[in-house]
Amino acid sequence: MSEVAIEIKGLLFDMDGVLISSIASVNRCWKLWAAHYGVADAQNVQIAHGVRAVDLIKGYKPGFTEAEVTEGLRYIEDLEIADTEGLKVLAGVRELLASLPPERWTIVTSATRRLLLGRLKAAGLPYPDRLIAADDVVNGKPHPEPYMKGAEILGFSTKGCVVVEDAPSGVGAGVAAGARVLGVLGTHTAEEIYAAGATWVARSLESVKVTVVEGGLRVEFEAV
Structure with a gap:
């Protein structure tokens, strides 16, 4: 275990396996x-x-x-x-999203926009006005296009953002886009996530704390 503290411009979240589990x-x-x-x-x-x-x-x-x-x-x-049976919000997600300024985060998912909104509404989670769904890209993950567009709609470079992912395909997309990637455990092992190129892996978003600082966000978490 190691304590990590970084300052960034924005956060780019995958949805399923990161914010919710379906x-x-x-x-x-x-x-x-x-x-x-x-x-x-x-x-x-x-x-x-x-x-x-x-x-x-x-x-x-x-x-x-x-x-x-x-x-x-x-x-x-x-x-x-x-089919929403078993749908759940993952540990720490509500608290983390509530701590984020709306202009500093978005969702970048392989789900279609229709499914994305249906899942988030069923889960009762907030979501940003601007987000990237499967319909918004020509090339899906592990291609870098989704995360490049995610950073673009926030107005930041991918290098200034951290991608939060659970799957190797998404980790690969974040890395290829030039972002640092925080993997979370759930659908894959830490070894699989690191092998895909993740910069860090956390057990869950429950351990991730964000503070608003001048020009961005300070993100603190425990990496495994």
């Missing part, structure tokens, strides 16, 4: 989706966490037309928005 719902819904579209061994489908639904669909159904991809995307969105 893993059980995701797994249930993708099994239903796979069965609906005739994917082999649908009940044992394993989802790559942190990857856009549109990219998952194209992986499972490479022969789909664009119209079929759009239909498939709408179907999985409907399933996931309706």
Whole structure:
């Protein structure tokens, strides 16, 4: 364990696995989706966490037309928005978000905007006016585009921001964008998160404290 204290311009949060957990719902819904579209061994489908639904669909159904991809995307969105069983806000998240000036943070997620807003509303969490969802980028994580756009809408360079992630694909996106990355445990081990390039790993956001300072934020946490 080591104590870390840094000063930054802004925070870029992934959503699922960082702010909320909807893993059980995701797994249930993708099994239903796979069965609906005739994917082999649908009940044992394993989802790559942190990857856009549109990219998952194209992986499972490479022969789909664009119209079929759009239909498939709408179907999985409907399933996931309706299934909120087990949805929970992760430890420390409400307190941390309440301590942040709205202009200093945003959400950068592989979820579609419709699903993102549905999840946050179901969880009762605040969200910024400006955020980056799967619909807002051409290239999803681990490409750097999502986090580059996240920093851009806040008006900061990626080097001045810290990305908060739980999945290797998202960690890789943050690193490729030029940001420092704080990984949080939950969906992956510390070893996996560090191997993906994270600068630090914390057990949860419960250990992360933020203070507003001149020109930015002071962030303190215990790294594992």
